[in-house]
Amino acid sequence: MSVCSTIRFHDLMPALRRQAARRVPWDAVDDIVQETLLAALESLPGYRGDAGPQTWLARIMRFKIADFYRRRRAVVDVDEIEETVDGCVDSEEARILRVLLWSLKPEYTRILWLRFWAGFQFSECAEILGISLDATKSRYRRAIQALAREWQV
Numbered sequence: 766m767s768v769c770s771t772i773r774f775h776d777l778m779p780a781l782r783r784q785a786a787r788r789v790p791w792d793a794v795d796d797i798v799q800e801t802l803l804a805a806l807e808s809l810p811g812y813r814g815d816a817g818p819q820t821w822l823a824r825i826m827r828f829k830i831a832d833f834y835r836r837r838r839a840v841v842d843v844d845e846i847e848e849t850v851d852g853c854v855d856s857e858e859a860r861i862l863r864v865l866l867w868s869l870k871p872e873y874t875r876i877l878w879l880r881f882w883a884g885f886q887f888s889e890c891a892e893i894l895g896i897s898l899d900a901t902k903s904r905y906r907r908a909i910q911a912l913a914r915e916w917q918v
């Protein structure tokens with residue numbers, strides 16, 4: 766049985782779209798899914814089956830999402846964060862959080878967005894932001910402290 770016949774890409778599409786939707790703006794979801802599937806098809810001859818197809822595709826997608834943010838150099842648009850916050854919670858707390866996020870330094874807003882809404886690991890954030898892993902963790906810690914101070918005011 767060939768690898769192509771065992772991987773039913775069409776059946777995995779909803780999961781891929783959900784994964785992309787949690788990590789990139791809505792207008793980029795289809796592009797990320799398409800890039801992921803193209804990369805998977807190109808690397809299909811090297812697929813050994815050590816991981817399940819969904820795990821394999823999820824890993825490819827993580828690289829494509831990192832490429833997406835690397836191309837943009839982590840420029841986070843106000844509308845993107847507002848859409849993300851509104852999509853997660855439609856409450857008074859979401860409105861307060863949105864205001865507080867924008868009261869922080871832009872580099873704090875970026876690291877919080879990458880960690881919480883895009884779901885990247887520290888190492889991925891460091892690569893996207895073009896700073897060291899230690900600097901990324903330090904910036905994240907300072908961002909959380911600043912957000913906590915603002916929340917209590």
